[in-house]
Amino acid sequence: MTTETVPAPGTAPVDGEALLQVDALVKHFPIRQGLLQRQIGAVRAVDGVAFTVRAGETLGVVGESGCGKTTTGRLLVRLLEPTAGSIRFEGRDITHLSTGAMRPLRRDIQMIFQDPYSSLNPRHTVGTIVGAPFRLQGVKTEHGVKKAVQELLELCGLSPEHYNRYPHEFSGGQRQRIGIARALALRPKLIVADEPVSALDVSIQAQVVNLLDDLQGELGLTYVIIAHDLSVVRHVSDRVAVMYLGKVVELGGRDSLYHAPLHPYTVALMSAVPVPDPKRKQQRERILLTGDVPSPVNPPPACRFHTRCWKAQEICRQVEPPLRELRSGHLVACHFPENEPSPG
Template sequence: MSPLLQVTGLTKHFPVRHGLFGRRVGAVRAVDGVSFDVAEGESLGLVGESGCGKSTTGRLVARLMAPTSGGIRYGGRDLAAIGAREMAKIRPEIQMIFQDPYSSLNPRHTVGTIIEGPMEVNGIEPPGGRASRVRELLETVGLNPEHYNRFPHEFSGGQRQRIGIARALVTEPRLIVADEPVSALDVSIQAQVINLLRRVQDDLGVAFVFIAHDLAVVRHFCHRVAVMYLGRIVEVADRESIYTRPAHPYTHALLSAVPNPDPDGRNGREVIRLTGDVPSPVDPPSGCRFRTRCWKAQEVCAEREPELIDVGGSGHRAACHFPEVTAGPS
């Protein structure tokens, strides 16, 4: 069966201009040849450092911006090749949850108006009326239906994010792009929101592209994980393979930064401290983009870009000339 979402060679370059007449002198390669797929009802986590291109990838998938090149096939149609009118017909099926619950909700609108908005834009008339549907969704996300006439400033951050989730669900989407949906929340509230999203996925069968930098959150929510570095995916696998048998040195470094509950360091990972800064996406290194910070880099890493190839079966792939793990568990 074909995947619900299939991204191939996705690229987004932002022009760099200089001088009085805005002459183009280069481009920021925010996303540079990203490929992945998401099955119906599956959750794929996109992780990496700030500036790696994961949020831009999410916005491209949701068609909030147009790609420079590449394909975004959703339900058999290439979203990168269709116009705004055709995209408007598909828009209800692809929704987005934004990172900041304080800026993503209009402070002048009531909760009811905010959640009804997508229904009004897409001409959706649910049985029983829009107001009834909104109250039903408020209950689904753990809020009181009586909150219908309240304004965003009357809610906490966690409650605002629940409103954002209700807004994303109102069109009954098949795919939700969640752009760091819990990073702006307190740790105690993060667990509540993640559990809510898991329940939504279990009950409604919604597929997720879940963008985050917190690996613990991704492990709790996602079926598969794709690790991004400087605009490209360097490793992708199911969550257990990523966390127990990481193949790419960058993935090792990310995992070593996760706090270890063992204070004496027993049974924990070796802490890897990367040297140097992330290279500029305007002028990325030749060959492997991670080589300038990698302790395993050799001459071939500068000469030839590694391909994303199978390193351990079961769809575990890594873009590294010297992957650290090549065999599955015994």
Template sequence: MNSFGEGSPGRGQAGRDLVARPMDVVPLEVPPEAPQGETLLEVEALTKHFPAHSGLFKPKQLVKAVDGVSFTVTAGETLGLVGESGCGKTTTGRLLVRLIEPTSGRIVFDGRDITHLRPGQMRPLRRDIQMIFQDPYSSLNPRHTVGAIVGAPFRIQKISTEGGVKKSVQELLELVGLSPEHYNRYPHEFSGGQRQRIGIARTLALKPKLIIADEPVSALDVSIQAQVINLLEDLQDTLGLTYLVIAHDLSVVRHISDRVAVMYLGKIAELGPRKSLYETPMHPYTVALMSAVPIPGPASTKRPKRIRLEGDVPSPLDPPPACPFHTRCWKAQDVCRQIEPPLRELRPGHRVACHFPENAPGDGAAVAGTG
């Protein structure tokens, strides 16, 4: 799988651009100045296997956290990565910022293969790829002032700004809805939502091209969640940012994403434009996942028929062969236990890894050629 590295990266290959522009569903919130349609990030067959030490005499096992994930992120868009705990979505995010080393696969950022860059080579790129973390309590150093936290990127990258770092930091604080007077305060003086804003200000300091947000709102109260979601969207509009949002909450992902990828056991089960994926989900797992989300409303609310998935997600130590979902899938047949379904494009820009997809265009026709 390591053989991708040579040659120029295949940016913008014909037919690979997943933003389905003819479908008029995507570019709603893309600001006009953003370079539309240009691939910013390309991930190919990304894999991360962690060794698991199960015992002295037992054979060494591998946790297949991420197992051959491919997708692209277009400049100016938001890609949502959604899945349940253990599906590999956070590992994927960490691989992309190179916090951990991939086992195999390829990451191309802005036309450059960054898969095997050394830490020193990676450092200049950290200006362009930034991360927002889930827990605003553990991701800010309690002994540093807000000024020091938000100003750190400038110092680390040795960047001097017009009017000095302090002025830039205060501008950033205003940008995320905090007051410039907060400069000399410490994180413990702030609420969870305000801390998340501090983290976002730090993320924005060096005007990154790509922001990876790992569960940016799940630790916050409901009313604060809405504030941070609105802030992220406003910032995208004004600064032309590109987001990869990792979250378990399907409603949040639907609200902020242009395109959505659903992960299950280290693999992408389905990937498509938001509208297409939420209105006509094709992977049975996606269908079940959506039917499980409780919808607020009176008893008379129209709710989709709930599909009860039996049991738990299998262990990534020993994932089921072929289609990883076949152990819990009500449509599973022999072929699902024998042949891994490829990720096929069944609607414009909408791909699914299933032998028997739901809502497939032309119904049964899609099954042909898999047997």
């Protein structure tokens, strides 16, 4: 018989080898109104996310706009304070560390931002931007900061001569490479990349994705890559987490998830990925979800996808499905999953 593992709601199995362990992570943004600014509600951006990331692997996080991907990424690097849950890095609980206590950890945890135009200070030169981590952390280098910065620029596909130039002198792809160089300055162990190629031309996206892949192999990096482009995620990820309205609805290995997705929402997402083969395109059924994405201020009860799901039944409106393991390493939160393995 097929073994089904049902962890506690919103928790991930304990993994002693995990570099990053996230359990029941919650972030609610309060909605205030009136002269006294009383709270009248909350935007439930992240509502019980759980996963682990092992050293050297890449976890892709996908989903529609507004599903909580970016908020999750900012929580992981502690740019936002979690409402509840826990984040453990190398076994250490960093969930509510103060700014001062987080400062030493900034060497090990870095972020690549989505927009290479707004994430770089236009008044600073490239040398100042990429060299900032050395100065802020008080790190001394063997041949000086300038030499270290020039080596980083070369590592990221830029010229050492760019040291004295300003961000406005570069293209979008080059600016993103500058952002990557800044994130790599102190040789971090974990990099959270928030839509690292979505603001770039299609012709440049592949170059940046390949750069991230090469850097991982060369420096032994661990990535959490947030994206809405399923093709990009498939190319770079070892495992993929699918989010919907603040929750992880499916989590599994790349090949397992892309070839036989279990959650109806994932099936719908996969049906929208462009296929270069005309014959395969004609054979594949395109699934169009009905209705709008519900508001995170007042999400549907139980299964949050039931308002748009073609398989929804009464239990979906009353009982929240737990994230359970249906295949080895492949978890899904659904009462009626697709491509379910037959018992035997």
